[in-house]
Amino acid sequence: SNHTEDHFFRYLLARVFGLPNIVDLNTDLDHDGQVFEYLIFLFPRFLKQAMRKGLYKQYVTYQRNEATIRGTIDIARHIKENTPFTGKVEFNERQFSFDNAMMQLVRHTIEVISLKPNGKFLLAQVKDDVRLVREVTGPYRAYERRRVINQNTKRLIRHAYFREYASLQKLCLLILQQRKHFVGSGKREIYGVLFDGAWLWEE
Secondary structure: OHHHHHHHHHHHHHHOOOOOOOOOOOOOOOHHHHHHHHHHHHHHHHHHHHHOOOOOOEEEEEEEEEOOOOOEEOHHHHHHHOOOOOOOEEEEEEEEEOOOHHHHHHHHHHHHHHOOOOHHHHHHOOHHHHHHHHHHHOOOOHHHHHHHHHHHHHOOOOOHHHHHHHHHHHHHHHHHHOOHHHOOOHHHOOOOOOOOOHHHHHO
């Protein structure tokens, strides 16, 4: 029954993910809605695991208009912006940055979760990681959420070293898109939850 299922998920969150059993989960939600809400409770754990490898760094291309060239010259943009020639050159500079599509995705997820009833409690568990993400991503712009989601949907992380970030990326996309039908329907239909509980017998 839904009542038994709700108690099971409360127990799972409390024992496996270290969340207290006092969290108020909305029992008026349908099954898909409950699954979606549970995804939010997974975020702190996934964020902490990913951040153990440090902030995610990615190549970002910047458009520059300076006298010192440090990249590839953009002829069309240079003619448009620097006619008549004043000593500056338009060029594209590629460099590693923490302020990239992946970290922007995490930032948007943090801001969305912070608005949820239990959001501040959940984010408090990873407050140092949340602070770092907010520092490197700069001012928050909610209107850029769709663009950030599209960037991450097109460029999923596949490198084995960053598998924790790949899992975090998928979780963030699920939360931000609020695609409840994506979990528990079609080819991804859920029939139950499987986890290793051998340690329970020892306790």
